[in-house]
């Protein structure tokens with residue numbers, strides 16, 4: 327299983343790199359000390375840490391750090407024992423490494439457009455535990471009837487981003503790439 331995840335991630339990283347290289351790139355990273363190349367075409371920075379992809383991608387999609395503010399990630403990472411009714415506890419070193427990665431790449435430190443919009447819609451002290459509870463997310467998904475999510479075995483919940491966003495792993499949530507299983511392409 328781990329091998330499959332690693333291979334899939336490496337593939338995604340290569341694909342993303344080629345998208346970034348092919349598109350218009352912008353090197354705002356230098357001034358902020360980011361490691362990744364910034365792309366105006368992507369909604370959030372793709373996951374760039376293989377350990378994160380493996381550890382936090384084993385039960386669900388490895389959510390990009392740029393989908394939540396630093397405060398949220400710290401809350402999540404300091405209570406992994408009680409993680410949405412699951413135990414997702416990590417050993418201390420790993421927990422620190424992944425917290426650092428999430429904090430350094432959190433929405434409040436990102437230049438990507440969706441990260442900025444997520445932050446703009448949040449109150450200063452807001453630290454939701456879920457991306458799906460952020461005001462930005464709720465607004466973007468409020469036209470989708472809950473029954474087509476809940477009663478659909480291929481989706482199950484709004485937390486399952488990849489069920490509808492075919493390019494979510496690359497950091498792209500473009501509404502034109504949305505395909506809802508059993509429902510089809512989303513026409514606004």
Ligand code: HEC
Pocket residue numbers: 381382383384385386389402406409410412413414424455456457458459483484485486
């Ligand atoms: C043992 C399984 C498991 C592991 C490992 C795990 N999670 Fe989760 N996570 C869950 C479950 C279950 C949910 C709730 C999903 C739902 O409501 O559909 C969840 C939800 C989340 C959400 C909220 C998604 C939303 O609704 O917006 C975030 C953020 C999250 N996890 C981050 C992480 C991070 C970071 C890690 C790695 C440190 C991690 N998870 C590892 C089981 C896990």
Ligand code: HEC
Pocket residue numbers: 369393440457458466467469470475481483484485486487488489490491499500501502504506512514
């Ligand atoms: C049931 C299918 C479904 C799931 C699950 C889902 N989305 Fe969406 N999402 C949509 C649809 C449909 C739209 C387009 C809404 C519109 O603008 O009409 C959208 C829009 C978005 C947008 C805005 C894109 C744009 O171009 O305006 C973002 C960002 C986004 N989703 C992120 C997420 C994330 C992150 C998750 C998982 C935590 C997720 N979505 C889960 C269906 C889904």
